Amino acid sequence: MMGVVSIFAVLLLLFVLPVIVLLLGAFSSSWAFPEVFPAVFDLRSLHYLAQHGQDIGLSLLSSCLYSFGTVVLTFGMTILPAKLFARTDFFGKNFLEGMLLAPALIPPMAFAMGAHFIFLRLGIADTRVGVILILSIISYPYMLRALTAGYQAYGDNFALCAKNLGASPIRILVAVELPLLLPALLAGATIVFLVAFSEYFLVFLIGGGTVPSYSGYIFPILNSSERSVASLLTLVFLALPIVFFFVIDRLIYRANRRRGMG
Amino acid sequence: MRPSEPLLRLLPLLLPFSLVFGCGLVITLLQSFGFLMFSYTYDDLFFAYRELFADSWFLRSAAFSLYVAAASSGLSIAIGTALAYALWKMPERYRNFAIVYKIPLVLPHIAVGFLAVIFLAKTGILASIAFHLGLIDSFEGFPDLLYTSAGIDLISAYIYKETPFVMVMVYAMLVRFDRRQIDTARMLGAGRLRIFYTLILPFILPAINTTFIILFIFTFGGFDLPFVLGDSYPGMLSIRIYEYFFQKDLALRPVAMAMLSLIFVFSLFFIGMYLRLSASLARGVRKL
Numbered sequence: 001m002m003g004v005v006s007i008f009a010v011l012l013l014l015f016v017l018p019v020i021v022l023l024l025g026a027f028s029s030s031w032a033f034p035e036v037f038p039a040v041f042d043l044r045s046l047h048y049l050a051q052h053g054q055d056i057g058l059s060l061l062s063s064c065l066y067s068f069g070t071v072v073l074t075f076g077m078t079i080l081p082a083k084l085f086a087r088t089d090f091f092g093k094n095f096l097e098g099m100l101l102a103p104a105l106i107p108p109m110a111f112a113m114g115a116h117f118i119f120l121r122l123g124i125a126d127t128r129v130g131v132i133l134i135l136s137i138i139s140y141p142y143m144l145r146a147l148t149a150g151y152q153a154y155g156d157n158f159a160l161c162a163k164n165l166g167a168s169p170i171r172i173l174v175a176v177e178l179p180l181l182l183p184a185l186l187a188g189a190t191i192v193f194l195v196a197f198s199e200y201f202l203v204f205l206i207g208g209g210t211v212p213s214y215s216g217y218i219f220p221i222l223n224s225s226e227r228s229v230a231s232l233l234t235l236v237f238l239a240l241p242i243v244f245f246f247v248i249d250r251l252i253y254r255a256n257r258r259r260g261m262g
Numbered sequence: 263m264r265p266s267e268p269l270l271r272l273l274p275l276l277l278p279f280s281l282v283f284g285c286g287l288v289i290t291l292l293q294s295f296g297f298l299m300f301s302y303t304y305d306d307l308f309f310a311y312r313e314l315f316a317d318s319w320f321l322r323s324a325a326f327s328l329y330v331a332a333a334s335s336g337l338s339i340a341i342g343t344a345l346a347y348a349l350w351k352m353p354e355r356y357r358n359f360a361i362v363y364k365i366p367l368v369l370p371h372i373a374v375g376f377l378a379v380i381f382l383a384k385t386g387i388l389a390s391i392a393f394h395l396g397l398i399d400s401f402e403g404f405p406d407l408l409y410t411s412a413g414i415d416l417i418s419a420y421i422y423k424e425t426p427f428v429m430v431m432v433y434a435m436l437v438r439f440d441r442r443q444i445d446t447a448r449m450l451g452a453g454r455l456r457i458f459y460t461l462i463l464p465f466i467l468p469a470i471n472t473t474f475i476i477l478f479i480f481t482f483g484g485f486d487l488p489f490v491l492g493d494s495y496p497g498m499l500s501i502r503i504y505e506y507f508f509q510k511d512l513a514l515r516p517v518a519m520a521m522l523s524l525i526f527v528f529s530l531f532f533i534g535m536y537l538r539l540s541a542s543l544a545r546g547v548r549k550l
Contacts, residue, residue, distance in 0.1 A: 036394055234369075
């Protein structure tokens with residue numbers, strides 16, 4: 001019992017305390033040395049939120065758009081290769097699998113600055129398409145691994161059964177494989193979304209300031225003296241994924257109930 | 263399946279991979295030698311590399327990046343492994359509450375950098391706590407933890423961000439460990455340390471090795487966190503690259519590309535060396 005208590009104490013101190021500090025700081029603009037706990041609370045950060053609601057909303061919307069775009073594109077890029085890696089053996093498979101994980105391992109700057117040159121030539125620098133493409137390159141390995149594991153978790157028999165009953169390849173994918181892959185897909189999508197939504201530098205490099213982003217919006221505020229505003233806006237990074245998580249969880253629950261699986 | 267079919271199915275992935283990642287790397291390399299540099303031409307193929315080694319700033323920055331990467335990855339591995347092991351030993355009904363450790367996984371690097379400033383500044387939370395404990399009389403007595411060549415701010419921010427990642431990786435490995443082995447070892451009289459070092463550690467070592475490689479290279483070439491924490495001397499390589507790419511004359515861009523090329527070559531070299539080293543170490547360990 002002592003062990004459990006001390007582990008929780010460590011976990012709370014390490015991981016929860018910073019969030020509590022952000023929460024307190026968000027509602028006290030005058031919190032300063034040597035107060036360990038804010039002496040006065042105020043709503044200055046909320047006033048800022050009300051004043052700049054439109055800019056904040058736009059940057060959040062833009063970030064969500066390109067992050068969802070990245071999830072969709074990485075799914076499109078990896079769904080066929082994932083099945084191939086999970087189901088078949090072919091010459092050079094191990095080498096290829098290792099090579100395709102490289103973009104998540106090699107520092108992104110090393111290829112992104114060269115890629116910027118290509119994007120300029122292709123006319124997709126400073127566009128949302130370019131941002132989605134570069135973010136997909138650094139994040140697809142997570143989707144690939146999740147989907148490959150998903151395909152490995154169940155055999156080929158379900159698809160074979162559907163095929164024998166006369167289903168088309170598209171129908172097999174939508175009606176048989178995707179529902180079975182859903183847990184793996186959600187796991188991959190969560191990581192891809194978080195990677196895309198968190199990224200600051202690549203959006204700034206490829207988006208060139210014309211694609212608004214939430215991380216780009218709050219960056220100057222983090223370095224300013226507006227501590228309470230910065231704290232409140234930082235909490236959004238935590239709140240947004242949690243909200244998404246609950247919405248998706250509910251949606252799946254309701255979908256399963258409709259099909260009588262709940 | 264026809265022989266061409268695997269290639270066809272890989273195409274949706276191989277096409278963007280080659281175009282953005284492959285060609286991106288090639289252009290970085292070419293520009294480091296002065297090719298494709300818009301209207302600029304260079305007489306000396308190694309102009310950028312000579313520029314790098316002409317002065318000591320590059321080697322200092324590289325050494326600083328190595329130090330920050332090694333210290334933060336090493337400490338994250340140590341703390342994360344200890345916490346994952348503690349979590350795994352806990353009774354099952356408490357484990358769900360421990361999900362709070364995933365908070366830093368969700369927070370972006372720039373947010374973690376902001377937290378580091380709040381906590382470590384001379385007038386920050388830690389300084390306030392030290393004041394109330396009577397350790398310092400005023401904020402001037404608090405040590406400089408931000409923007410120094412000791413890199414305390416960078417290292418602690420990376421540890422906060424990376425420890426949960428280590429926990430996830432090590433815990434996933436521990437779940438596959440047969441707990442009955444521990445009971446057997448205990449019956450045979452093994453102590454807690456002995457159990458950890460001879461049973462648990464060899465089992466989770468592959469996960470630790472992979473995680474270390476990922477963290478080390480990521481920290482070594484990371485940009486967001488050093489950028490939000492501001493400049494310091496000698497500073498991380500990524501910040502030097504940023505300066506050469508954006509802030510200096512376009513004619514000097516090959517210098518940025520040369521640093522990136524060296525980082526890329528170093529990453530490959532590091533992965534190779536580390537895998538070879540860990541393989542030779544694993545041969546020395548007696549298999550059960």
